[in-house]
């Protein structure tokens with residue numbers, strides 16, 4: 001692996017950029033691996049990297065039916081934060097945030113992490129009380145979070161509509177200074193490159209079509225590139241995970257919905273933080289290129305089609321314009337959707353399912369980009385050790401039969 | 417905007433409808449004999465199929481629940497039917 005550095009960049013600049021190598025090896029899959037991960041999104045690629053790095057497992061493959069990062073990892077709005085309510089969630093998402101904070105250095109790849117802070121803004125006294133409750137919970141859980149009053153909130157987001165016609169005048173909100181955004185493609189590519197350098201095979205255009213089971217244990221997978229033997233199989237396929245689990249006779253508490261994102265034409269800097277408005281459900285940040293990147297709630301129709309519907313577009317865009325009337329002059333450049341795996345308690349599922357040797361990392365729904373380093377770390381632990389890490393244990397599938405839900409939709413009042 | 421056909425009211429905007437559950441679930445009974453696993457399966461587990469799906473929907477405007485058969489990838493609706501015992 002050639003190291004990326006300012007010197008390498010300068011040298012290549014002088015030599016016409018002809019010396020760059022492919023960031024990961026292109027391979028045909030081998031006949032057998034010690035562990036196979038299905039899904040080349042952030043979670044699958046991070047799993048492979050940590051299998052090699054933390055557990056010394058090098059005979060590992062990631063099988064991706066399309067191109068890596070082509071699923072939700074390359075479709076999300078890149079908000080990273082750990083302002084959750086329950087201790088189990090904070091332990092999970094803050095592990096991810098701490099790993100993110102050092103990731104560019106560790107993987108020698110600029111993931112463009114920008115900890116510009118995030119404001120969850122409230123416009124009613126009741127919402128402010130909820131915000132105070134979240135801020136208190138975050139502080140009790142040892143994570144930076146504070147209640148912000150209206151004056152300070154408006155200093156952070158001066159363009160916010162405070163006119164006499166404003167329907168949702170901001171009263172303040174919860175602030176997390178360590179929250180921010182990162183470049184989603186870079187996260188996938190950085191993990192792929194680092195995993196490949198440690199010997200992991202990353203196989204694109206390879207769809208898993210069946211799971212082989214003998215004597216109650218996984219023995220391999222069927223793929224469009226032929227059968228592959230393995231006794232440890234990790235599924236990290238977001239909305240496609242229920243169909244994969246069904247190949248092993250397991251069912252999951254997941255509904256698939258489309259979640260949309262929108263990007264405006266680029267403008268000069270107008271917003272230097274991430275804003276989620278409880279009143280409109282719309283959230284927005286500005287990319288380094290100057291585009292406004294925004295989104296909102298789920299389409300209400302279960303689907304596997306990666307495209308959004310018009311009613312939700314109308315809700316999200318009108319929410320944005322209510323918050324920032326000036327943005328009404330902007331043109332929308334792009335709009336798209338990803339199929340997200342939604343769980344009743346808005347928390348992920350991590351752990352064994354079905355036959356021996358099968359583990360899942362799914363159910364991230366609308367908010368799993370921020371969790372990629374932790375999801376990978378924990379699925380790698382499960383695959384390598386055959387048992388839970390203490391941070392993943394509460395997220396085991398058994399919580400549904402045991403009535404131990406970690407209901408973040410109710411707890412933190414925000415879905416993603 | 418997609419239109420869904422309510423068996424009682426005819427084609428209406430998708431915003432008037434709400435997805436309720438996958439069709440074909442049977443509540444396990446009698447309650448004292450139902451294991452936690454069987455109950456959790458009934459309450460929470462889904463197939464989330466890609467392609468043809470039979471689902472229970474409610475038309476919020478008239479309040480009727482009904483079964484809709486549609487393709488979850490293309491979104492095309494192929495059939496709607498009132499629940500047993502309800503005549504449109």
Ligand SMILES: Cc1cc2nc3c(=O)[nH]c(=O)nc-3n(C[C@H](O)[C@H](O)[C@H](O)COP(=O)(O)OP(=O)(O)OC[C@H]3O[C@@H](n4cnc5c(N)ncnc54)[C@H](O)[C@@H]3O)c2cc1C
Pocket residue numbers: 038039040041042043044063064065066067068069070071072073074075076077078079080206207208209236237238239240241244259260261295336337338339340361362364365366367368369370371416
């Ligand atoms: C519009 C939108 C906005 C979002 N915004 C945010 C945000 O701001 N912050 C945040 O934290 N999260 C956000 N999310 C959620 C986040 O994107 C996801 O939770 C996260 O990317 C999931 O990563 P993953 O690796 O599990 O799944 P994916 O990236 O979807 O990867 C799964 C991969 O599995 C592959 N696959 C599926 N079936 C098979 C098969 N049979 N064989 C082989 N490969 C298969 C797919 O092709 C896919 O590449 C958003 C999502 C969307 C759609």
Ligand SMILES: [Zn+2]
Pocket residue numbers: 422423424425426475477478479480
């Ligand atoms: Zn009706």
